[in-house]
Amino acid sequence: MDVGHLFNAIKKHPVLACITYVDLASFIRRASLLKDDILQPQPQRISVSHAPDVLPDSVTKFLAMSLDMSSDAVDNLWYIVKDLVWELPMSAETSAEDEVAFKLHGYELGLVGCTLYPPVKTCINHDCTAWQHGTLLKKEEQRRIVIFTHSEGAKPAWTVHLKCRECNTNYQFNYSVKDQLRTYYSGIPQHIQVSDHQFVELNLAMHWMDLMQIAVSATNCGHLYGIAQTRRTHDDTDHWQFGNVITTEQVWDCFVILAL
């Protein structure tokens, strides 16, 4: 289905003509997540390769309530987008496809699926005139990094440093640096920096903390990750310049930073 056909079909329905693009995208995404639930109550001889014409009651109710639409609107919209929903890959497949696309076409252009930016967009130094004016921080430097993730192993990524041109504070992902003094941001970051070019995902660091509770040493946490890493069928980081081995010191660094 092309986009023109989709929008024309929606426009013709009075109850759907005012639907927002965000709601349309949410409808398609949520229906796609529920494909198996939509299929189960259908008659046995229905083809699994074609979208059913009618949604189960529970799915209609869920889409209606979660998107603040009438049941009629859900049924009409389903009839228009059902083939599109059926063709869409499941979310896990989508993320795998995106990873392959970045690997094949993105890496050589310097593009990856994940770039870690500092959590602040303007200077937060209250003595600085840029803070008073709310001036946007500008990119100072971009570095290739490796992120150790819990579920997908070591992944290539970028991190961007921003700099205030007025007070020369350098804003990095976990902390800011001014006059060689490093100040960590408040709150727990989603990724923890353990070396210049290596970060650990918060989920993985928390997993290590759990393991330490049952007397697994930091060294063995690192070993365990290394073993899991070798089981993975592909390694995206082999040409990304930085190592994908986690050291005992880096596991400890996670604890120290989380304890700050």
Ligand SMILES: [Zn+2]
């Ligand atoms: Zn500043």
